[in-house]
Amino acid sequence: MARKILTSTGLVALSIALGVGSAALSIRWVSRRGGLQVGPWRTSTTIGGSDSGMYERAAAATHALFVLNRSETVYYRAHTDDGGGDLTARCEYEIRGRPLDARWWSITAYGADDFLIPNPEKRYSFSMANLAKEPDGSFLIRASARPQPGNWLPLGERAHLSFTLRLYVPSAEISAHPERAALPSVTGRCP
Amino acid sequence: MTWPGRILLVLGGAALTHLVAIWALPRIIVRVVQRRLAAQVGMNHIRHAPLPDAEWRSIVMPSPDLLYSACAYDVSDRPVLITAELPDGYWSVSAFAENTDNFFVQNDRTASNQRARVVFSSQPHFQDPGGGTVVQVPSKTGIILFRQLVLDRTDLPKAQAIQRAATCAPL
Numbered sequence: 305m306a307r308k309i310l311t312s313t314g315l316v317a318l319s320i321a322l323g324v325g326s327a328a329l330s331i332r333w334v335s336r337r338g339g340l341q342v343g344p345w346r347t348s349t350t351i352g353g354s355d356s357g358m359y360e361r362a363a364a365a366t367h368a369l370f371v372l373n374r375s376e377t378v379y380y381r382a383h384t385d386d387g388g389g390d391l392t393a394r395c396e397y398e399i400r401g402r403p404l405d406a407r408w409w410s411i412t413a414y415g416a417d418d419f420l421i422p423n424p425e426k427r428y429s430f431s432m433a434n435l436a437k438e439p440d441g442s443f444l445i446r447a448s449a450r451p452q453p454g455n456w457l458p459l460g461e462r463a464h465l466s467f468t469l470r471l472y473v474p475s476a477e478i479s480a481h482p483e484r485a486a487l488p489s490v491t492g493r494c495p
Numbered sequence: 496m497t498w499p500g501r502i503l504l505v506l507g508g509a510a511l512t513h514l515v516a517i518w519a520l521p522r523i524i525v526r527v528v529q530r531r532l533a534a535q536v537g538m539n540h541i542r543h544a545p546l547p548d549a550e551w552r553s554i555v556m557p558s559p560d561l562l563y564s565a566c567a568y569d570v571s572d573r574p575v576l577i578t579a580e581l582p583d584g585y586w587s588v589s590a591f592a593e594n595t596d597n598f599f600v601q602n603d604r605t606a607s608n609q610r611a612r613v614v615f616s617s618q619p620h621f622q623d624p625g626g627g628t629v630v631q632v633p634s635k636t637g638i639i640l641f642r643q644l645v646l647d648r649t650d651l652p653k654a655q656a657i658q659r660a661a662t663c664a665p666l
Contacts, residue, residue, distance in 0.1 A: 418555035433647075
């Protein structure tokens with residue numbers, strides 16, 4: 305009798321562990337690999353909206369809570385560089401691009417915990433308002449743990465990180481077809 | 496029970512747990528945020544946050560360029576009214592249902608006047624005597640979030656004065 309109870313308890317515990325574990329893996333996959341891809345950037349056309357699915361809602365709740373729908377804001381997120389390597393503070397990155405077609409846009413670095421990265425400069429992002437532009441109108445952001453000239457985005461000591469590109473009140477074209485936007489490149493140089 | 500039967504039972508239980516976890520997680524997280532806000536300022540009251548920095552732990556992925564204010568709404572008994580002064584730059588008020596869906600957003604350019612006035616109600620044909628925008632909520636509880644862009648840190652005191660002028664209260 306005791307053996308039967310023990311076996312049943314073990315089977316229930318195994319069911320719950322498998323269910324919760326697979327749910328966590330699914331959420332991680334959707335948040336990192338789901339949606340449309342533009343170079344290293346990924347975005348979703350349904351996140352935040354009432355037409356999003358249950359996996360997207362779960363991913364948004366854990367990694368991007370209270371995101372606005374795409375008519376108001378389009379969010380692109382990069383967990384890798386152009387070559388597919390995971391973003392890490394051990395490497396240095398050059399983010400190159402041209403101004404984006406939105407009322408306001410910014411690029412922010414986040415740690416693996418999805419919060420801002422501590423750094424003595426207290427600089428967490430660059431936006432269209434405070435970026436120093438190149439003579440041809442393009443921009444270059446250098447993201448690294450070590451100080452850099454120009455637009456330096458400090459990465460602190462965090463092992464894993466991500467970049468988020470926000471486009472507030474994007475153009476109708478980007479809102480309708482976020483996969484067609486000309487987004488910045490992310491080039492990594494690792495020791 | 497035979498071993499194939501046990502394996503099927505475990506897989507069935509795992510699938511059910513998986514679906515329940517995925518469905519429930521957004522609702523649990525919104526409920527936690529609501530309770531945290533209610534404990535700080537009460538339901539249907541606004542909480543103003545400082546500009547996010549590396550110490551910020553309220554909500555994941557904060558924008559360091561935005562001043563946030565939040566209100567946990569509950570329209571079970573009465574509609575909820577929000578008002579705000581509009582700054583020169585980007586500003587928005589958005590509302591999120593108990594499952595995280597963003598069902599309403601109004602920014603400084605889509606608001607009809609220099610001062611925003613929005614009523615959230617569960618009643619389908621509610622009329623605001625103050626002439627504000629009326630929004631029928633998909634869930635009786637949820638979160639209302641204010642965002643205000645701060646382009647220049649020297650503008651922060653002025654931006655915070657506008658932020659603190661925003662209200663959220665039962666109508």
